[in-house]
Amino acid sequence: MLVLSRQRDESIMIGDNIVVTIVDIRGDKVRLGINAPSEIPVHRQEVYEAIQRENLRAARLEPGDTEGLGRLADRGAAQGPKKPNDGPRR
Amino acid sequence: MRINTSRFGRIDIDAADIISFPSGLPGLEGCREWALLADATNDALGWLQSTTRGDVALAVVSPRRFVPDYQVRIPRSELTPLAIADLRQAQVVVIVGSNGKTLTLNLKAPIVINLEARTGRQVVASGELPMQYELPCATPGLKKSA
Numbered sequence: 001m002l003v004l005s006r007q008r009d010e011s012i013m014i015g016d017n018i019v020v021t022i023v024d025i026r027g028d029k030v031r032l033g034i035n036a037p038s039e040i041p042v043h044r045q046e047v048y049e050a051i052q053r054e055n056l057r058a059a060r061l062e063p064g065d066t067e068g069l070g071r072l073a074d075r076g077a078a079q080g081p082k083k084p085n086d087g088p089r090r
Numbered sequence: 091m092r093i094n095t096s097r098f099g100r101i102d103i104d105a106a107d108i109i110s111f112p113s114g115l116p117g118l119e120g121c122r123e124w125a126l127l128a129d130a131t132n133d134a135l136g137w138l139q140s141t142t143r144g145d146v147a148l149a150v151v152s153p154r155r156f157v158p159d160y161q162v163r164i165p166r167s168e169l170t171p172l173a174i175a176d177l178r179q180a181q182v183v184v185i186v187g188s189n190g191k192t193l194t195l196n197l198k199a200p201i202v203i204n205l206e207a208r209t210g211r212q213v214v215a216s217g218e219l220p221m222q223y224e225l226p227c228a229t230p231g232l233k234k235s236a
Contacts, residue, residue, distance in 0.1 A: 038170040041113050047214060051199045052117035054221050055212075058187035058196070059118065061149050063097055066135055066186065068227040069193060073134035073155045 095144040097137070098127065108141055109203055111210045112171065116199075121146055124210070126203070136183065138201070149186035153197060156225060162200055168213040172204045181205055187222065188229045194222040 004012055011021040017037050024031040034042050043051075091108075094100050103125045110123050121140040127147075129135035134155055140146040153160045162182060174180050181203045185196045198219040203210040 038167060039112060043116075043214060047198075048116055050221055051196075051212065051214070054187055054196050054199070055115055055117040055148070055185065058148050058185045059146055061186060061188060063129065063137075063149075065188060065229050066129070066132060066149055066193065069135055069151070069186070069225070070132040072225055072227055073151075 091141065093139075093141055093144055095139055095147065097147055098139070101127070101139070103139075103141060106208075109138075109208045109210045111212075113211060115148075115201075115212050118146060126150075135186070138183075150183040150201065151186055151195070153182065153184045153195060153200065156195060157197065157223065160197060162197075163216040164200075164202065164213050165216060168211070169202065172202060172209055172211055173207060174202075174204050177202070179204065179206075189222050189224065191224075191228065193225045193227045193229050194220075195225065196221045197223045 006012065006022050008022050008025055011019050013019055018040065019035040021033040021035075022030060023033045036042055091103050091105060092100060093103065107125050108123050109126060112122065114120065114122050118140070121143055123141045124138045125141055127137045127139055129137060129149075134151055136150050138148045138150055153162070162177065164177065169175075169177075169180075172180065182200050183203070184200045187194045187196060197215070198221045199212050199214055201210055201212050
């Protein structure tokens with residue numbers, strides 16, 4: 001792993017379009033500012049890994065597992081008529 | 091296009107119905123193209139079916155139909171790749187999972203779809219939201235393998 005020392009308000013560049021700036025350092029906490037093209041997703045690693053795990057787990061679901069879901073829909077309320085575009089449709 | 095799926099058999103999908111996820115989905119990065127199918131029996135449920143892997147599909151629902159007070163806030167930087175200025179131009183769905191006991195909804199990482207451009211992205215919503223919001227609905231035992 002490449003290790004670089006930086007002070008507050010200094011930055012590093014990754015490629016020619018990602019800039020990571022040390023915004024603040026307080027005790028054992030560092031605040032980073034990240035400027036990256038919008039098509040590059042930026043996530044906290046533990047959040048990204050949790051989403052990965054959750055997606056893989058969800059991908060095991062089969063249609064038969066979802067029985068019972070129907071009776072739970074719209075239980076929350078008499079909120080008036082459903083919006084026409086409310087449910088997933090092809 | 092015709093694809094063979096493990097859940098729904100052989101299905102036909104119009105090219106115009108394909109939704110592209112340029113960044114893929116975490117854990118399923120290889121799947122960039124999906125089709126949103128209506129469930130045969132349950133009108134509250136849809137399936138995002140990968141068009142390249144017949145065995146990969148995710149159950150999705152409109153979160154408000156199950157969690158009426160769900161308020162989703164998404165950083166603008168997450169929406170710019172979809173070319174939408176605000177969520178009213180988009181369809182927001184959440185993925186249905188299971189924690190082994192009940193069905194769950196991933197309220198923290200909803201999927202936002204620009205219906206007009208047919209592009210989508212799984213985003214991380216702001217604030218404290220569960221990835222496994224439990225629905226009061228028991229699930230049969232899930233198979234161990236994907």
